[in-house]
Amino acid sequence: MTAPLVLSIDAMGGDDAPRAVIDGAAHFLKGRKRAVKYLFHGDEAQLKPLIANHAGLSDVSEIRHTESEVDMSAKPSEAVRRSRGSSMWNAVHAVKDGEAHVAVSAGNTGALMAISKVILRMKKGVHRPAIVASWPAPNGYSTVLDVGANVEVTPSQLVEFAVLGEAFHRAVHGEAKPTVGILNVGQEELKGSQTIRDADALMREAGLDMDYRGFVEGNDISMATTHVVVTDGFTGNVALKTAEGTARLVGGWVKEAMTSSILGKLAGALLTLGPLNTLKDKMDPRSVNGGVFLGLNGVVVKSHGGTDAVGFATSLRIALELADSRFLSEIESNLERLSELNAKTEDAAS
C-alpha cells in the first residue's frame, strides 16, 4: 500500500469555517481509494467535536492547535507581519517542513498568497506566482492563469505564466502536449496592449518546446480553443467572475423555463429523474472551486472564501490530484528551459 498523501488544512479560513472545512474534509473521504491524511490547523476545542461528528474522520486526522487566525479582511502585508502561528501560517509551513504534500485554505486570498511567498519562496526562474483556474470546457477543462495574483504584469512574466500553466495542464488534465494562447481582444497581431504584443513576440522567439498558438479571445476560453490561456491577474479575475455570473444567469433562465408553465414543470420533473442532475453538476460553481498558486516551492490551493462543504471537498480533490501528479517535476523541467533561455538572452545582450 502506498503511503498516505498528507493534506495540510487551514481549518479556520473561510466564511463558514471551521464547520464547512471539516464537513468538506469528511465529504471528500467518502468512496476514496487513495489513502489520505489530514493535518487540521485551528482551535482544538472547536475542531474536536466537529471531527467526531463524522465516523472514521478522526482516524485520518491530526489536530494542530493554533490560537489565532488571519482575518478575512486583513491586508497582505499586515497578515505577513502578524500571522505567525495562525492556522493559515502553520498550514503552509507544514508543506515547507515536509510534513504535508499540499496546503489548502479558504481564507483571505491576498494574505494566503503573501504568506505562501514568505514561507515557500518562489521557484528559481519565477518572478511572481500566479493563481491558476481550471475552467469548464466542452470536453474537460481549460487552464487559465493568472486569475488574481498580479494586477499588472510584464511580458516576461506572461511567458513565465505560460511555462507554469503548460506544466500544470499536462500534470493535472493529462494532455501530453497542451496548446497555449495569450488572451487578447483580437487575433490580429496588431491589436492589444504593448505588453501583450511584446509577450507574443517573446513566446515566438523563445524557442521553448511549447505548442504556442498566438492570441485567443474571451469566447475561446469556454470553447477550449487552446488548452492553456495566459493573461494578467486583473483580466483573468474579471473573466472568471464574469463567466460565473453568466452561468448563474443562464441557470436561472433554465430554472424559470421549467417552472413558468405546466408543460415546463412536467418537463422539469422528467429531467430531474436523470439528465438534469448531470447538468446541475456541470453548472455548479462548487465543482471547480480551487485556485492553485503556481511558481512556489510547494503547492497551495485556495478555496473560495464563501465555500460550503461540497465546494471545499472539490478543493481537496484538486489538492490531492496535484500532490499525486508529476506537477512539481513538470514545472521544474519547464522552468529549466526558461532559465536556459534567459541565460542565452543575457549572454547575447552582454
Next chain:
Amino acid sequence: MTAPLVLSIDAMGGDDAPRAVIDGAAHFLKGRKRAVKYLFHGDEAQLKPLIANHAGLSDVSEIRHTESEVDMSAKPSEAVRRSRGSSMWNAVHAVKDGEAHVAVSAGNTGALMAISKVILRMKKGVHRPAIVASWPAPNGYSTVLDVGANVEVTPSQLVEFAVLGEAFHRAVHGEAKPTVGILNVGQEELKGSQTIRDADALMREAGLDMDYRGFVEGNDISMATTHVVVTDGFTGNVALKTAEGTARLVGGWVKEAMTSSILGKLAGALLTLGPLNTLKDKMDPRSVNGGVFLGLNGVVVKSHGGTDAVGFATSLRIALELADSRFLSEIESNLERLSELNAKTEDAAS
C-alpha cells in the same frame, strides 16, 4: 403621422453582406409601427435584386451607389486614408449631413470607429469615444462600456465613460436614475490598478449628479448589481466575449441534457412546445447584437461582422431606439456637467 426615422446602412459591411444586411432590414420591417426609411450604401447592381426579393422593402429604401467598400482586415489608419466614397464612409457621412438619424454597419470595427471619429468628430468634453454593450441581466439589461475601442485608458476617460454610459442607460433602458460602478477585482478600495483607484477617487470628488456605487466585480455584470459598468476596452471586450462563450457552453449542456436519454428527449419535446423558446430567445447572442459608439456628434451602431439577418435586425432595432430617444440630449446635459467640473478643477489648479 410622425416623420420616418432614417437609418443609414453600410450594405456592404459584414461577412455575409450584402445579403444578411438586406434580409435583416426586411426582417426588421415586419410588424413595425414606427415609420422607417432606409438609405442603403453599396453596389446598386447587387442591392437592387436583393431588395426586390422582399415585398414592400423597396418602398422605404433608397440605394446610394458606391464603387468601393472597406476591407474587413484593413487597419484603421489605412481605412481612413483610402475609404472616402466607400459604403461605410458614405453611411456615416449621411448622419453628418443630416440626411439620416443614425448609421449602422457590420463592417470592420476599427475602421468604422476611425471613420466615425474623422467624419462626426468627438463631442465637446469627450477625449475618446467608447463602444457600449447592452448586457442581458435578470430584469432587463446592464450597460457595459468600453467593450473594445480603447485598450488603455486614463482615470478621467473612465469618468467620461461613466457620464456617457449613464445617459445611454437612461435613454435606452428607461431607468430614471441609473446606478454606476467601476469594474475591479475586489470591492475594497485598495485593490486594482492605480488607474482604477484614481478613477474611483475622481468619481467621488467630481460632484456629478450621478448614483455612483464604487467598485463592482465580473459576476456583478450579469446580476446587474449596478445598471452601468465602466471599464477599459480591453477588459470590457474580454468580459463580453467570455460571457458569450460561457452562454454558448451552458446552452450546449442544456441541449445535451435534452438529447442524451429518452427522459431527456421527452422533456425536451415538452419544453419545445413553449418555455424553451423563451429561453432560446434569451440566450440567442443575436438578440443583443449591436455595439453603440458613444461620444461622437451622431449615433453609429456596429453590428457583429459575422451577423446573419436576425442579428442585423437587432442592430437596427437598437439604432431606432437610440434615434427615437432623448439619448443625444441626455448625453449633452451630462457632458455639460462634466465640462463645468473640469473647468472648476482647472481654476482650482491655476
